[in-house]
Structures are given as C-alpha cells and as structure tokens.
Amino acid sequence: MTESNEKQEKTIPFYPDHFMSEFRVTIAIAVILVIIGAVALIYPVGLGEPADELKTPEHIKPEWYFLGLYQLLKYIPKTAGVLLPILGVILVLIWPFIDKKPDTKRQMRIRLIGSILFTIILVALTIWGEVS
Amino acid sequence: MSIPHRKIFSYILLGVALVGVIFVITSTVHAQRMKAEGISLSELYQPDPNLAAQALDSLNANSSGGGEDLLPPDPFQDQCLHCHILGEETRLWTPFIRWATFGTIALVFVFAVYQNASVWGNRKPWVPIVTRVSEWLDARYQTQEFLSTFLKKPVPIWATRWWYCLGGITAFLFVVQGITGVLLAFYYIPTPEEAYASIQFIESQVLFGASIRAIHHWSANGMVIMCFAHLLRVFIMGAFKPPRELNWSSGVLLLLFTLAFGLTGYLLPWDQRAYWASTVATEIAGAFPHIGELILVMLRVGWNVTGETLSRFYAMHILVLPVMIIAVMGLHFIMVRRQGVTQPL
Numbered sequence: 001m002t003e004s005n006e007k008q009e010k011t012i013p014f015y016p017d018h019f020m021s022e023f024r025v026t027i028a029i030a031v032i033l034v035i036i037g038a039v040a041l042i043y044p045v046g047l048g049e050p051a052d053e054l055k056t057p058e059h060i061k062p063e064w065y066f067l068g069l070y071q072l073l074k075y076i077p078k079t080a081g082v083l084l085p086i087l088g089v090i091l092v093l094i095w096p097f098i099d100k101k102p103d104t105k106r107q108m109r110i111r112l113i114g115s116i117l118f119t120i121i122l123v124a125l126t127i128w129g130e131v132s
Numbered sequence: 133m134s135i136p137h138r139k140i141f142s143y144i145l146l147g148v149a150l151v152g153v154i155f156v157i158t159s160t161v162h163a164q165r166m167k168a169e170g171i172s173l174s175e176l177y178q179p180d181p182n183l184a185a186q187a188l189d190s191l192n193a194n195s196s197g198g199g200e201d202l203l204p205p206d207p208f209q210d211q212c213l214h215c216h217i218l219g220e221e222t223r224l225w226t227p228f229i230r231w232a233t234f235g236t237i238a239l240v241f242v243f244a245v246y247q248n249a250s251v252w253g254n255r256k257p258w259v260p261i262v263t264r265v266s267e268w269l270d271a272r273y274q275t276q277e278f279l280s281t282f283l284k285k286p287v288p289i290w291a292t293r294w295w296y297c298l299g300g301i302t303a304f305l306f307v308v309q310g311i312t313g314v315l316l317a318f319y320y321i322p323t324p325e326e327a328y329a330s331i332q333f334i335e336s337q338v339l340f341g342a343s344i345r346a347i348h349h350w351s352a353n354g355m356v357i358m359c360f361a362h363l364l365r366v367f368i369m370g371a372f373k374p375p376r377e378l379n380w381s382s383g384v385l386l387l388l389f390t391l392a393f394g395l396t397g398y399l400l401p402w403d404q405r406a407y408w409a410s411t412v413a414t415e416i417a418g419a420f421p422h423i424g425e426l427i428l429v430m431l432r433v434g435w436n437v438t439g440e441t442l443s444r445f446y447a448m449h450i451l452v453l454p455v456m457i458i459a460v461m462g463l464h465f466i467m468v469r470r471q472g473v474t475q476p477l
Contacts, residue, residue: 011286018287025297026304033308033347040346044335050328051407053436060408062416063398065356065391070412078419086420093384096377103370105477112368119364 061129068125071132142244149241152234159230291473298362299383299468303461305355309393312348313450320400322446324439327402356394359387371474379471382464389457396449399442410445411437 012018062070073081091098101107259267270276319338321330334341363383366372372380399410414437418428433440 010289012289012292013283014285014287015283018292019283021292022297022300025301029301029304033351036350037340037343037347040342041340044342045346045349046335047328047331047401048403048405051324051402051404053407053438055404057404057408060412061405062409062413063394064353065394066413066416070416073416073419079421082416082419082424083421089384089388093381096372096374096380099372100374103373103477108368108370108477111370115364115368 064126064130067129068122071125071129142247145237145240146244149234149237149244152237153241156231156234156238285469288473288475290476295365296473298358298365302355302358302362303465305351305358306457306461308351309348309355310454312344312351315344316348317450322400322442324402324442327400327442331401352394352397356390359390363387369474369476373474376467376471376474379464379467382460382467385460386457386464389453389460393449393453393457396445396453399437399445400449402442407437410441 061067069081069085072084076084266276316334319330319334319341321327331345334345336342338344366380366383395410395413398413399406414428414431417431418424420427429435431441431444432438433444
C-alpha cells in the first residue's frame, strides 16, 4: 500500500461525514436549550429585589466565575490579589512562546495533573465562596 | 421568435382560460340543476321592483333597533343577484357572449397546452433548483472551487473524538447568545427606572419571553464552562505548541471576552444581586496599583454604580464586545482551518 493510500484511509471528508456528526452534537445542544426554554415557562429565571444603593445586602457575591478569585482576595493582600490573576492571564496568553519544545508523554502527564489540580482548587474556591 | 416570451404569454392565457373553463362548467351544472328541479329561469329571474325597497326597510329596522331579523335566503335563489335581478338572464345575448368569450379563451388554452407539450420531446434534462442556483453563482464568482476545498477538506479520524467538539459547542452557544440577545434587546430598556420593569415585562408578558431569557441565561453559563473546558483540553493535549501559538493566544482572548460579556451582562437586570455583584466585581479592578481608581471610574462612570454604569455596560455588552469577539473568533477559526487539528502523541 502506498503512502497516499495510507493517508487516505485515516481521514474522512469534512462534508458530509464529519459535518453530520458535528450537526448531531448541535442538535443535541439545541434540544437541551429547548428543554431549558420549556422549563422556564413554568420556572422562570426570575429577578431579586430591585436595586437599591442605600440598602447593602448581607452577603455580596459576584458571578460564579469570579467567585473563586473573590474568595482568594479575602485572604491575601489586595494588591497581590489583583496582580496575581493579571500576571496569570498574561502568562497564559504568552505560554506557547515560553513552552516551545516538542511535546513528550511526560510533559503531557505533568500538564494533565497540573490542570486537574488547578481545576480542583478553582472549583473548591468557588464552592467555598458560594457557601460562605 | 423568442420562445421564452411566448411561453410566459401562454402561461398567463392558460391561467385566465382555466378560470373561464371552471366558470362555464359550474354555470352549466347550475343550469342543469335548475332544469331538473323544474324551475323556470324566466320566472325566477323576473326583476322584483319591491326587493330593493324591502331590503332598505329591513336595514332601517335593524339600525333603529327594531329587533326584526332578516329572513334566511331562499335556498334556490341565484347567487349572482347583480345580473339576474336586472333581468339580463332572460335574454339570449348573455349566455351567447359568455360562451363566445370563455370558449375563445378555452381554445387558446388548448392551443397553449399543445404549444407547451410539443417541446416535450426535445426538452433540456431536468436539473434541481439548488444545482441551478449553484451553477449560476459558480459561473459568476467561481464558488465551486472554494467550496469544494472547504467542504472536502479531509478530517483525520482521531479528530472525531468527542473532546474535539468543545470549541464547536462554544461557538454554537455564542450564536444562540447572539440570537436570544437580539430578541431580548427588542424589549429591554437600559435605564435604572425601566430596566427592572422591562425584564419583568419580558418574563410575564412577552410570548416565550421567559424561555428566551432562560436560554440566554443558561447558555451564557454554559459558554463560560465550555470555553474553559476547551482551554483545558488544548492545554493538556499540547495543542498550543508551535506553530499554533496565535491560536492559543486568540483563544485566551476569547475567554476573556466571554468573561467580560458575563460581567457586563450581569448588571443589566438591575436587581439587588446584579447591582452589588457589579459593585464588588468593579471593586476588584479598583485594587489595581496606581491606575486602579482610574479603571474603577472608567468602569463605573463615577465613583458609584449608577444609571451611567448601566448604559456603559449595556453598550459594551451589545455593541463593543460582540464586534471584538466576532473579529477574534473569525481569526481563530481561519487559523484552525489553515493548520488543521494537532495530532495527539
């Protein structure tokens, strides 16, 4: 078998093969969204009390995706708490310009463990922020 | 002699003739029925001088509240009162002219049918409308070449595993956000006095308003999660390695834009949760050394969260951020298409 034939065997055309599988995923998500919409007819998202700048509620919380950061800010100095995430974001932005070496299995495992740890910490902080 | 013109003309005649034929057939059937019932046409269609006066009377009685109901119509009464009350039906000329007119049209119809049917033998092979449109476009803009390279691009078999669709789900959710966001913007009013009430209006009065808001709300959360999951997948699999540095950087930018969407969108309902969450979130930005206060004032348009903050967040949410995110998304997709999906180790 020639090289080109081998290559042909390992690929599928984008349309219609791959497109249809993507389409099925899209339909599944759309069905979930329609179910959310149907449920909302009975249980809408709803609103809290109207905003009142003179009445501060007891527990102020930001959106859930800033909750981990907010919880972190409570326990470390303010300046560090702001600089750390910004430096973190910049580091993440330029990460591929730092980590240029060809990939190895070992590196991949380290990144996997690191990502899992980061996610666990983030989720823990978020849950902590939610219940505190 | 140009055939297309003749064809169009004969189609118009065909339509007119069809109406005529139907009319002739129905009136003939009607006349036959009358004959079978033993109703004399001349008797039935005698003009009645009292009829108009009677109708006027009953109308007057109704409008003055007399309460006298109009009698139901006679079942054998002719439908075409306009002609028949005037007594035209009794003459010979009316049916004669009718037959002459519609008969001629029917002859033209038969001729047109023959004309069209005669070219059946040497007709062009039938082509579906989609193919015809695509050929028309291709003749002008050479779309076929571009489309086939786009659509027929081979996808490696390992790139069809489920974890490769996280980015696609994010993109789909963004489209959903765009559509539902536009629908919400039709009713939402971004002022501190009206914002809360307009959301209440959407939830209670607008048809499927609660559904649209719920979909916007939950798919916003889903988009953040999917974005983060996609980032983790790319990071763990090392898909950011050269030559895909800019894919990664633009992707991180997209995540930041998504979070900015979340931050600006959260204030819009203008309830206590939204108000104080935005206060807290902008306060975090205010802790930045040296320029923190500047950022805080820029975000809030003043020292406190007010109606101006709402206007600014709304403008960011529906004007600035969509333009930016769509531009970066376009770049992201083009780069991904150019380089293909990374082969895992």
